Amino acid sequence: MKLWGGNYDAAPDAVFWEFNRSFAFDRRLVREEIAASRAWVRALGRCGALRAAEAETLERGLDEVLAGVDADPSQLDVDLEDVHSFVEERLGRIVGDLAGQAHLGRSRNEQAVTALRLWARGTIDHLREGVASLARTLVERGREGADAVMPGYTHTRAAEPITFGHWAGAHAWGLVRDHERLGDARVRVDVLPLGSGALAGVSLPLDREAMARDLRFAAVSESALDAVMDRDFAVELVSCCAQLQTHLARLAEDLIHFAGPEYGFVTLPEAFTTGSSLMPQKKNPDALELVRGKAARVDGDLVRLLALLKGLPSGYQKDLQEDKEAVFDATDTALGSVAVMTGVVAGLGLNRDAMRAAAGREEMMAAGLAVALACEGIPFRKAHHVVGTLVADAQKSGRSLKAVAAEKLPSVSPAAAARLDALFDPLQAVKAKAVRGGAAPDAVRASLDAVLARLAG
Ligand code: ARG
Numbered sequence: 001m002k003l004w005g006g007n008y009d010a011a012p013d014a015v016f017w018e019f020n021r022s023f024a025f026d027r028r029l030v031r032e033e034i035a036a037s038r039a040w041v042r043a044l045g046r047c048g049a050l051r052a053a054e055a056e057t058l059e060r061g062l063d064e065v066l067a068g069v070d071a072d073p074s075q076l077d078v079d080l081e082d083v084h085s086f087v088e089e090r091l092g093r094i095v096g097d098l099a100g101q102a103h104l105g106r107s108r109n110e111q112a113v114t115a116l117r118l119w120a121r122g123t124i125d126h127l128r129e130g131v132a133s134l135a136r137t138l139v140e141r142g143r144e145g146a147d148a149v150m151p152g153y154t155h156t157r158a159a160e161p162i163t164f165g166h167w168a169g170a171h172a173w174g175l176v177r178d179h180e181r182l183g184d185a186r187v188r189v190d191v192l193p194l195g196s197g198a199l200a201g202v203s204l205p206l207d208r209e210a211m212a213r214d215l216r217f218a219a220v221s222e223s224a225l226d227a228v229m230d231r232d233f234a235v236e237l238v239s240c241c242a243q244l245q246t247h248l249a250r251l252a253e254d255l256i257h258f259a260g261p262e263y264g265f266v267t268l269p270e271a272f273t274t275g276s277s278l279m280p281q282k283k284n285p286d287a288l289e290l291v292r293g294k295a296a297r298v299d300g301d302l303v304r305l306l307a308l309l310k311g312l313p314s315g316y317q318k319d320l321q322e323d324k325e326a327v328f329d330a331t332d333t334a335l336g337s338v339a340v341m342t343g344v345v346a347g348l349g350l351n352r353d354a355m356r357a358a359a360g361r362e363e364m365m366a367a368g369l370a371v372a373l374a375c376e377g378i379p380f381r382k383a384h385h386v387v388g389t390l391v392a393d394a395q396k397s398g399r400s401l402k403a404v405a406a407e408k409l410p411s412v413s414p415a416a417a418a419r420l421d422a423l424f425d426p427l428q429a430v431k432a433k434a435v436r437g438g439a440a441p442d443a444v445r446a447s448l449d450a451v452l453a454r455l456a457g
Contacts, residue, residue, distance in 0.1 A: 003085050003108065003201040020351050022321050026083040027076045028070055028328060032118035033341060036061045036111060037091075039214040040057040040194060046108060047205045050101060061095040062087070076267045083109050083115065105206075111315035114194050116213065116324060120237055123331045124186045128179055130243065130338040132455045137173040137345045139448045142168030146448070147441040149426040150265055150355035160367055161359040162439040164350060166263075167254070172451045174247040178372035179455060183238040183242065192217035196224035198268075199315050207361055228316045235305050236326050239342050241329065241334040244304045248337050249295040252288035254419040255344065264354040269347025287344055291337045302329040359426040366391055368429050369405065369416070376413045386412055 012020070038059055045055025065087055069075055080086045080287040092099035147163030152162035195202055201224040208220045221227035235318045256266040268285055276282035305326045312319055366387050371381035390408060394401040409417035422428045434440040437447060 002081060003088065003103070005382050005400065020081065021079075022082045022324070023076075023078075023080050023086060025117075025328065026112075026321075027086070029115040029119050029324075030076065030086065031066065031120075032115040033087050034062050034066045035118060035215060036114045037102055038089055038209045040106055040184055040216060043195075043206050043208075043211045044101070044104055044204070046207055049104060049204050051207075054098060054101065054423055057090070057095050057098060061091050061099070063330075064094050065090040073327075082112075084107070084111050093300040094105075105197065105202045105204050106194075106198075107228075107316075108195050108197045109198050112320070113228060113230070114192070114215075116144065116327070117189055117191065117193065117217075117233065120189045120233060120327065120331075121186060124182050124189060126283070127241075127244075127331065127335060128182050128186075130335055130342070131175050131179045132183070133174045134338050134342045134345065135179065135451060135455055137342050138168045138172040138175070139451050141345055141348060141350075142166075142172065142444065142448050146347060146444045147353075147427070147430075148352045148355055148440045149349060149359040149430055151358050151361065152439070156333065156360055158358070158364050159264050159356050160364055161429050163356060163430055163441060163444055164352075165285075165441065165444040166430075166439040168345075169447045169451065171247070171251045171254075172448070173294065174250075175244075176454045178240065178450055180243075182237075182271065185240050186231070187218070187315060188236060189233045190218040191227075192220045193227035193230075195197075196221060196227040199225045199228050199373060225314060229312070229314055229320070231305070231320065231323050234323050235302070236308070238298070238302045238305055238327060238330040241330040242298045243336060244334050245291075245298040246339050249280040249292040251341060252285075252291040255348075256285045256288045256292075259348075263358070264351055265358070266351060267349030269344060269349075272344045272347065287340050291341060294337055298330045298333050301326040301333075339373075360422060363391060364426070365424050365429055366401070368432065369423055372416045372423055373413050376415050378413060 002075075026048070041050065041055050041058040041062070044050040045052050068090060075090070076086070078086070078089075080089060088099055088102060091102055142165040145168065148164040149161050150164055150167065151158040151168070152160050192215060193347075194207065194211050194215075195206050195208040212218075212220050221230075255268070256268065257263055259268045268283070268288075270283065272287040273283040274286045276284060305323060308319060308322050368388045369390075370380065371385045372388060374380040378386070390404050391401060393408070394400075394404045397404070402420060406417070406420055409420070416423070431440050434443055436443060438444075
């Protein structure tokens with residue numbers, strides 16, 4: 001069944017017919033298309049364009065279409081142009097010629113974008129749930145490790161001691177922003193385009209607000225021409241996914257290293273690793289590598305959408321049919337990645353001894369030592385230089401930094417020299433970072449609480 005053709009002599013070219021069809025992918029919108037069609041026929045009934053009994057028959061018919069698809073999804077395996085044709089065709093089998101009235105005054109231009117908005121809204125809700133649950137898992141694990149000292153890194157070089165909780169909380173904060181960003185995007189998704197017609201609106205006295213209420217849209221679009229061509233909401237959603245996936249890739253990248261034998265800070269849950277076909281000793285971090293790799297894919301989806309939209313004139317163009325797969329792919333990938341990362345983080349084993357041993361590396365105390373000297377009245381730049389010479393001395397002589405400091409510092413600052421044991425204790429060093437947002441265990445616990453508060457608000 002085609003939704004057009006009265007002015008045609010010949011059937012479409014077979015190759016072009018396949019090329020033109022979107023049903024292979026827009027079948028995913030079947031529930032949303034049915035819901036939107038239901039709201040449309042109700043609105044036609046309300047404004048008198050259909051008799052009440054006709055509108056009711058159509059509504060019940062649409063419910064049956066949905067029930068039919070639910071009962072037998074293979075109904076979708078048919079050679080139709082798109083999801084809109086499909087729903088009308090199934091409706092025709094149930095209510096006969098009256099099905100044609102479901103399309104009264106309606107354009108597929110508005111249908112396509114209405115169904116996509118409904119779908120995007122539901123998917124954003126799923127994504128936000130997933131992101132929140134990963135963030136909560138990081139908070140839980142972070143609380144467990146709020147006083148587990150480990151090295152913190154800059155430039156992939158050990159920098160200063162932190163705690164596992166500080167590290168986990170940092171990743172949770174990125175997810176808090178993703179959660180909020182998706183919430184912001186949802187506001188602009190949650191707008192009803194129906195009633196826009198092909199571009200100019202509709203010549204029936206439709207109550208668009210009532211349609212919006214039926215579909216639980218928070219707002220109604222204010223320009224028919226804008227409504228049929230607007231895909232910012234799709235760009236925004238895919239952009240949110242790209243940012244989220246970048247956060248997940250960074251988390252994955254950290255864990256790939258932290259779980260490796262050179263670090264050994266954590267153990268990955270076996271269920272999220274795979275073995276090697278050759279090397280029997282291997283348990284590879286494939287889950288994490290895939291999450292990192294799939295960030296490229298979501299970035300590609302974003303570029304694909306932006307490139308699609310760039311250079312289009314105003315109004316609906318068939319190019320816009322290409323929007324859906326980018327949205328589906330980006331959101332599927334992000335949802336899958338979030339679920340995998342939640343499993344990995346929940347199942348991590350924490351190797352506190354390995355973390356502590358690595359956090360005890362004395363060079364990492366150099367900055368703390370310089371600050372301690374400065375607090376004793378030595379200008380910080382000079383203190384920085386003095387500690388630099390101690391580090392160089394230790395490296396050249398092969399002695400420990402603490403031993404060198406014990407020898408050289410008393411003449412520079414007896415007070416600082418007397419505190420060397422505390423200054424070289426990684427847990428003491430961490431506890432000193434008690435500022436809001438700092439790595440001190442109490443500050444970390446407060447920060448983790450704040451993650452939960454932000455997710456709830
Ligand atoms: N399958 C189309 C899409 O996804 C539906 C809209 C077709 N409209 C048209 N005028 N050809 O965009």
